[in-house]
Amino acid sequence: xxxxxxxxxxxxxxxxxxxxxxxxxxxxxxxxxxxxxxxxxxxxxxxxxxxxxxxxxxxxxxxxxxxxxxxxxxxxxxxxxxxxxxxxxxxxxxxxxxxxxxxxxxxxxxxxxxxxxxxxxxxxxxxxxxxxxxx
Amino acid sequence: xxxxxxxxxxxxxxxxxxxxxxxxxxxxxxxxxxxxxxxxxxxxxxxxxxxxxxxxxxxxxxxxxxxxxxxxxxxxxxxxxxxxxxxxxxxxxxxxxxxxxxxxxxxxxxxxxxxxxxxxxxxxxxxxxxxxxxxxxxxxxxxxxxxxxxxxxxxxxxxxxxxxxxxxxxxxxxxxxxxxxxxxxxxxxxxxxxxxxxxxxxxxxxxxxxxxxxxxxxxxxxxxxxxxxxxxxxxxxxxxxxxxxxxxxxxxxxxxxxxxxxxxxxxxxxxxxxxxxxxxxxxxxxxxxxxxxxxxxxxxxxxxxxxxxxxxxxxxxxxxxxxxxxxxxxxxxxxxxxxxxxxxxxxxxxxxxxxxxxxxxxxxxxxxxxxxxxxxxxxxxxxxxxxxxxx
Numbered sequence: 040x041x042x043x044x045x046x047x048x049x050x051x052x053x054x055x056x057x058x059x060x061x062x063x064x065x066x067x068x069x070x071x072x073x074x075x076x077x078x079x080x081x082x083x084x085x086x087x088x089x090x091x092x093x094x095x096x097x098x099x100x101x102x103x104x105x106x107x108x109x110x111x112x113x114x115x116x117x118x119x120x121x122x123x124x125x126x127x128x129x130x131x132x133x134x135x136x137x138x139x140x141x142x143x144x145x146x147x148x149x150x151x152x153x154x155x156x157x158x159x160x161x162x163x164x165x166x167x168x169x170x171x172x173x174x
Numbered sequence: 175x176x177x178x179x180x181x182x183x184x185x186x187x188x189x190x191x192x193x194x195x196x197x198x199x200x201x202x203x204x205x206x207x208x209x210x211x212x213x214x215x216x217x218x219x220x221x222x223x224x225x226x227x228x229x230x231x232x233x234x235x236x237x238x239x240x241x242x243x244x245x246x247x248x249x250x251x252x253x254x255x256x257x258x259x260x261x262x263x264x265x266x267x268x269x270x271x272x273x274x275x276x277x278x279x280x281x282x283x284x285x286x287x288x289x290x291x292x293x294x295x296x297x298x299x300x301x302x303x304x305x306x307x308x309x310x311x312x313x314x315x316x317x318x319x320x321x322x323x324x325x326x327x328x329x330x331x332x333x334x335x336x337x338x339x340x341x342x343x344x345x346x347x348x349x350x351x352x353x354x355x356x357x358x359x360x361x362x363x364x365x366x367x368x369x370x371x372x373x374x375x376x377x378x379x380x381x382x383x384x385x386x387x388x389x390x391x392x393x394x395x396x397x398x399x400x401x402x403x404x405x406x407x408x409x410x411x412x413x414x415x416x417x418x419x420x421x422x423x424x425x426x427x428x429x430x431x432x433x434x435x436x437x438x439x440x441x442x443x444x445x446x447x448x449x450x451x452x453x454x455x456x457x458x459x460x461x462x463x464x465x466x467x468x469x470x471x472x473x474x475x476x477x478x479x480x481x482x483x484x485x486x487x488x489x490x491x492x493x494x495x496x497x498x499x500x501x502x503x504x505x506x507x508x509x510x511x512x513x514x515x516x517x518x519x520x521x522x523x524x525x526x527x528x529x530x531x532x533x534x535x536x537x538x539x540x541x542x543x544x545x546x547x548x549x550x551x552x553x554x555x556x557x558x559x560x561x562x563x564x565x
Contacts, residue, residue, distance in 0.1 A: 040502065042531065043509045048453040050434050070371035072268070075363030077371075079471040080286070084269030086472035087443070094446040097454070104455035106371060111461050113323050113370075 220274035246297035260360035292361030299356035437511035
């Protein structure tokens with residue numbers, strides 16, 4: 040099987056360059072068709088027609104190969120960046136629950152905790168709150 | 175005589191167009207005058223009529239889109255025209271047929287389109303400010319990230335982003351109408367997928383324009399991927415070979431090439447494309463697997479039909495091992511056809527066929543560096559059953 044694979048590899052490579060030259064630019068696939076093909080959104084009939092073109096046009100096939108490769112390299116990178124930029128679905132869900140359980144507003148301060156400053160004298164702990172501005 | 179028959183053809187054509195227009199009355203009006211490929215004008219008339227019958231469905235989709243985006247300023251006629259153009263291009267152009275597609279087929283096609291994406295693109299094409307604002311909000315981050323991913327430098331990426339936006343907006347004006355790139359989007363695929371292709375093309379154009387080596391890995395615009403591969407027909411001859419040996423070798427070489435071409439030609443286009451993606455364009459197995467990961471993928475369904483005729487399409491993930499199995503099947507077909515061709519067509523004996531095999535292996539083995547993935551092919555294959563997905 041290794042020998043057959045090697046034969047196929049070499050023959051297809053040498054044929055690919057020759058066939059492309061005979062195809063005029065007018066009959067190349069456009070971005071609309073190539074992206075729909077790569078996304079697998081075409082019907083069987085449409086796909087058959089496009090595959091037939093791709094087997095004889097190295098230019099369009101190369102472009103679709105690039106899109107396919109990009110799909111696997113860029114999508115992962117894109118998704119990780121999106122995750123950095125926007126809160127995850129789980130986080131948004133938890134935040135939603137939190138906002139329902141815990142009323143927002145000044146009461147949030149209840150959960151704020153601050154380590155007591157060791158330099159502050161104990162007497163300070165008993166110091167009553169500053170009187171609020173009457174205004 | 176010739177003139178008369180041409181005149182008759184022309185009048186028949188004109189009559190069929192009138193008939194089509196009459197049948198389409200209201201809904202079909204905007205869907206006429208686009209290039210289609212029909213065997214007969216009668217089929218085209220029927221197609222227009224059927225398309226016209228889907229008008230209420232198209233209008234319902236338009237109403238739904240308009241309700242979501244009331245400021246886009248698109249009319250029902252604009253939307254019908256766009257849907258009609260998409261149907262002409264894909265339903266007819268890419269799937270030539272003798273008979274006109276039925277109303278149900280057209281309805282299914284229309285239902286598959288990316289309606290909201292198309293609605294946004296159409297409104298942007300017409301220069302609607304609200305649509306542009308939404309497009310910028312939804313897609314600019316994607317365009318920028320993709321451009322920076324593909325371009326060599328930050329300034330190149332900026333240049334690509336500028337040129338993409340200029341193209342999308344349209345810098346040319348023909349007959350008072352701005353020629354926006356959005357016009358070429360039909361809604362058959364997603365707007366995001368289309369933009370991915372547009373940005374990729376812009377990057378290629380940028381580097382092609384500078385006449386430098388394109389930074390995109392392994393990119394070749396003219397199928398010249400094979401440039402550095404050793405050619406089967408240009409192998410150097412060994413100096414120590416005698417003339418007789420060379421003549422015999424050439425004879426076997428030519429029949430080997432001929433048989434191999436015939437064997438490759440006997441494959442279905444699906445199998446050819448799979449082999450080309452793998453051997454010529456250098457796609458990895460997992461990348462090929464990715465394009466068939468959708469259970470409804472036509473390519474996947476085709477290969478599954480070959481594996482299990484009449485069986486139900488399986489919904490599991492397509493693993494690398496499945497793609498390898500498809501490749502292996504194609505290799506076996508090539509091998510069998512190659513051997514049969516040498517024996518029956520060229521009349522070679524079993525011993526001679528063996529010489530051809532050895533010759534091919536010897537020749538093609540020289541200087542070929544199969545990818546690491548190929549080298550580990552057998553190893554992965556051995557554990558393939560554990561990875562089996564959907565084949």
